Amino acid sequence: MPMAYRRLMKVHQLPSGAVAWPLSPPQQSPPNALSILAFAQSLKTIFLDRDGVINENRVDHVKSWEEFRFIPGAVKAISHLTAAGVRLFVITNQAAINRGIMTTGQVDELNSRMVEVIRQHGGWIESVIYCPHRPEDGCGCRKPAPGLFFRAAEQFHVNLSEALVIGDALADIDAGRAAGCAGMFVLTGRGREQVKALGPEYRGVPVAADLLAATQLLLGQNVGPRHRIPTS
Numbered sequence: 001m002p003m004a005y006r007r008l009m010k011v012h013q014l015p016s017g018a019v020a021w022p023l024s025p026p027q028q029s030p031p032n033a034l035s036i037l038a039f040a041q042s043l044k045t046i047f048l049d050r051d052g053v054i055n056e057n058r059v060d061h062v063k064s065w066e067e068f069r070f071i072p073g074a075v076k077a078i079s080h081l082t083a084a085g086v087r088l089f090v091i092t093n094q095a096a097i098n099r100g101i102m103t104t105g106q107v108d109e110l111n112s113r114m115v116e117v118i119r120q121h122g123g124w125i126e127s128v129i130y131c132p133h134r135p136e137d138g139c140g141c142r143k144p145a146p147g148l149f150f151r152a153a154e155q156f157h158v159n160l161s162e163a164l165v166i167g168d169a170l171a172d173i174d175a176g177r178a179a180g181c182a183g184m185f186v187l188t189g190r191g192r193e194q195v196k197a198l199g200p201e202y203r204g205v206p207v208a209a210d211l212l213a214a215t216q217l218l219l220g221q222n223v224g225p226r227h228r229i230p231t232s
């Protein structure tokens with residue numbers, strides 16, 4: 001293990017759920033965890049992918065609230081991030097709309113219920129921003145395209161250079177990076193499968209077991225002693 005990384009673990013005990021770099025070949029470097037922690041100091045905004053990060057993925061789309069299952073620890077993680085003063089947005093591809101499987105009204109209702117449960121637990125999602133298009137529609141907002149991030153920047157005055165995207169797919173990381181954000185990968189959802197394709201170009205992207213582990217990595221172990229519930 002490189003010296004810098006060993007030193008990091010000493011001064012800043014990595015949470016048990018955090019995965020350093022589970023990839024082969026072994027000659028690959030561990031993630032630049034020192035820089036992600038330094039970055040955490042200036043971190044203002046986190047873009048969360050939805051399916052596979054906050055809730056369980058479904059191959060046939062999450063079509064209703066009945067099919068929506070929070071990933072264990074995700075709601076807690078979001079409340080910790082809110083308590084730490086991080087602005088949070090959900091950025092999600094919802095091709096079910098243009099495939100005619102769901103209406104925008106149904107997607108909006110599902111997202112509202114998700115946001116409401118999160119709010120009841122002390123977390124706050126400022127907005128859920130989604131792309132309704134299918135891959136073949138050739139839009140500029142379906143991840144890995146960065147359009148949704150630019151929309152967030154414009155509409156909500158997010159400084160993309162102080163933002164991080166957390167996703168379970170390479171498309172999330174690619175989209176965020178194309179918009180100038182840092183990226184962080186989780187192994188929930190499609191993550192276990194997608195991580196196999198992580199080439200050297202993703203060397204600086206930290207990998208965490210899930211959103212809670214990612215949050216612990218960013219905020220340290222003593223996350224979220226207080227909860228700030230927005231009044232509006």
Ligand SMILES: [Mg+2]
Binds near residue numbers: 189
């Ligand atoms: Mg996903």
Ligand SMILES: [Zn+2]
Binds near residue numbers: 131
């Ligand atoms: Zn789109």
